[in-house]
């Protein structure tokens with residue numbers, strides 16, 4: 633056996649969505665901030681290609697690189713690599729990272745509750761982990777400030793006509809459509825159509841509506857389309873289905889923490905959700921994230937909420953990814969049969 637790299641990974645999933653964590657074998661990328669380091673990773677692409685492309689990865693995979701924190705309050709920092717983007721924040725990935733840090737012993741666990749501060753590229757996130765018998769059973773993440781952008785905007789999508797959409801930011805940028813109006817009941821057998829339509833809607837929103845983050849001039853696009861289920865009021869609080877189409881065309885298996893944060897910002901802006909409510913989002917595989925609004929704030933000139941999301945994650949294995957110097961595909965490959973719903 634010979635290898636010019638050995639990258640140590642602990643694999644995990646949060647409520648169904650893969651969020652692997654690189655725990656060793658990669659030196660921290662250059663940059664004065666975690667955001668700058670994440671821009672370097674996005675530009676360079678070597679690590680992204682190595683771990684996300686086949687034969688080591690695939691379109692379903694997200695990979696997080698642990699790096700030394702820059703902020704004095706942070707216990708750990710991570711850079712998120714998704715199929716097409718290297719985003720500011722991610723709900724499922726932050727839950728996987730927290731679980732891997734605690735369950736594998738990288739950071740000490742205190743039962744019944746461990747409090748951590750993590751530094752994501754988009755800012756500091758406070759984590760509360762409910763822990764028992766050496767397992768982080770539920771992770772609560774105080775997400776970055778989230779805001780509604782455009783409400784009831786008209787969006788022309790070729791072949792679909794004019795849609796009424798909301799746009800919002802919840803650690804990543806969303807165009808939000810009503811699932812029922814698009815003919816979806818958010819069941820697993822709709823996944824292919826949700827992925828395909830979601831990509832078309834996201835692309836149309838990027839052309840016609842555009843997104844900009846008041847404090848992060850680098851984040852200038854919509855990443856995702858959320859198909860939002862109808863809100864039901866139950867004795868446990870608000871509940872709604874959620875399916876997010878991720879570029880280049882797949883559906884999040886988890887209920888998407890950034891989408892839940894974005895949706896709570898929209899519901900707060902509309903006066904539907906207050907600080908006493910909680911909203912449980914249900915994914916296409918029936919998994920859930922629960923969210924609350926902890927308070928209000930501002931992002932630049934936008935009214936914003938401070939969301940908290942919670943969910944569970946489990947470790948699925950460990951990997952040591954290697955590169956034989958004679959391998960003709962050191963950065964792997966991606967093909968359109970699986971890379972993007974057509």
Ligand SMILES: O=C(O)[C@H]1NCC[C@@H]1O
Pocket residue numbers: 649694714719721722723724725804878884886887888889890891
């Ligand atoms: O939970 C989330 O926010 C995410 N899941 C995969 C894509 C998004 O980052």
